Amino acid sequence: MEYLNGLLDLPWWGYVLITLVYMQVTIGAVTLYLHRDQAHRGLDLHPALRHFARFWLWMTTGISTREWVAIHRKHHARCETEDDPHSPRVYGLKKVVLEGAELYRDEAGNAETIEQFGRGAPDDWLERNIYQKFSYVGIYSMLVANAVLFGPIGITMFAIQMATIPFFAAGVINGLGHHTGYRNFECDDAATNIVPWGLFLGGEELHNNHHAFPTSSKFSVRPWEFDMGWFYIKVLSAFGLAKVRKVAPQPRIEPKANQIDVETLRAVLVNRMHVLRDYSRRVTLPVLDSEGEKLPARLARRARLLLVRQPKLLDDRSHRDLGKLLESNQALATVHEFRERLTQLWNGAGNYSNEKLLENLREWMAQAEQSGIRALQDFAVRLRGYQMA
Numbered sequence: 001m002e003y004l005n006g007l008l009d010l011p012w013w014g015y016v017l018i019t020l021v022y023m024q025v026t027i028g029a030v031t032l033y034l035h036r037d038q039a040h041r042g043l044d045l046h047p048a049l050r051h052f053a054r055f056w057l058w059m060t061t062g063i064s065t066r067e068w069v070a071i072h073r074k075h076h077a078r079c080e081t082e083d084d085p086h087s088p089r090v091y092g093l094k095k096v097v098l099e100g101a102e103l104y105r106d107e108a109g110n111a112e113t114i115e116q117f118g119r120g121a122p123d124d125w126l127e128r129n130i131y132q133k134f135s136y137v138g139i140y141s142m143l144v145a146n147a148v149l150f151g152p153i154g155i156t157m158f159a160i161q162m163a164t165i166p167f168f169a170a171g172v173i174n175g176l177g178h179h180t181g182y183r184n185f186e187c188d189d190a191a192t193n194i195v196p197w198g199l200f201l202g203g204e205e206l207h208n209n210h211h212a213f214p215t216s217s218k219f220s221v222r223p224w225e226f227d228m229g230w231f232y233i234k235v236l237s238a239f240g241l242a243k244v245r246k247v248a249p250q251p252r253i254e255p256k257a258n259q260i261d262v263e264t265l266r267a268v269l270v271n272r273m274h275v276l277r278d279y280s281r282r283v284t285l286p287v288l289d290s291e292g293e294k295l296p297a298r299l300a301r302r303a304r305l306l307l308v309r310q311p312k313l314l315d316d317r318s319h320r321d322l323g324k325l326l327e328s329n330q331a332l333a334t335v336h337e338f339r340e341r342l343t344q345l346w347n348g349a350g351n352y353s354n355e356k357l358l359e360n361l362r363e364w365m366a367q368a369e370q371s372g373i374r375a376l377q378d379f380a381v382r383l384r385g386y387q388m389a
Helices: 012-039 047-060 065-077 093-108 111-117 125-131 135-150 153-178 207-212 228-238 262-270 272-294 297-308 316-328 330-347 354-369 374-384
Strands: 043-045 242-244
Touching: 012 043, 012 047, 012 065, 012 153, 012 228, 043 047, 047 125, 047 135, 065 093, 065 111, 065 125, 093 111, 093 153, 125 135, 135 153, 153 207, 228 242, 262 272, 262 330, 262 354, 262 374, 272 297, 272 330, 272 374, 297 316, 297 330, 316 330, 330 354, 330 374, 354 374
Parallel strands: none
Antiparallel strands: 043 242
């Protein structure tokens, strides 16, 4: 009956090891190929790696590159709205975590989504006639291969492998990654970093960083964060199998700079996520600390969230509380107003000329320096020093 153990008669730990390798190869194919290479173009993988990733994903998930890319791009374009394919704020956390794969399949059936957001993804003979047309053939082939190589335990290994992406990617990242965790950057959506060490899910756990800088091929931003996908990229790059196209900008600040020119404007716009984070740390929170004792107790407990979080992410109750908070304290009202005016600067970047934007930035800095609030005055001076790295 030895044949029941399959062609490879392994010790128990061998099956565990191979299953873990299967899972990591699948996760690596998703984060490196589908996500960083195809969806956001922050990475160029060698054509051989692209073909391997497409084949492996066909065998282990049945995912179509064009469908995945289109759905993910729509998620970024419509994030936290009714058109977001898998927002916990719309569908609820439980549904996204447990039924994320179903939400994906529903959106994959939307031809308009695929047409509008899937441009540039592979649409060659293999994609049209094999990977899309016979998506389940690859999965069944993987099941048979597992049974032949590993015997009955291979079916269990197959089941675990098949659950990897539906649960961890479609469920955990799309669900918990917009609900639970910490935020380095106050981007316009609710994305969070689940943990600072993106090991098991290839770096996808650093979801807030990714939404702040979608085209960056490196998801870690802070010195203590680790992106396993970036580690893979560095190894592949050393062998000429990957080329980094984009990484998140890092601001360079010249403390003694006095001139506010187009380069200053460009640095502020490109580094807007850093600027907003800097503003919260250097202006909003210090002023809140100094004014906290003057606030009503109930509002004081929620003040940090109300002042730092983007207003569009606040619910109706929070909006009312924010209004009461700002009415009760002039200093907090002032720093909040200046933050909103600063965000309007880059939100309107596509609608105004550089000259108009530069005029607005100079006006903002001049008024901040005349505000009488020391933290705001110091920040305006610091903002003058922003330069392109």
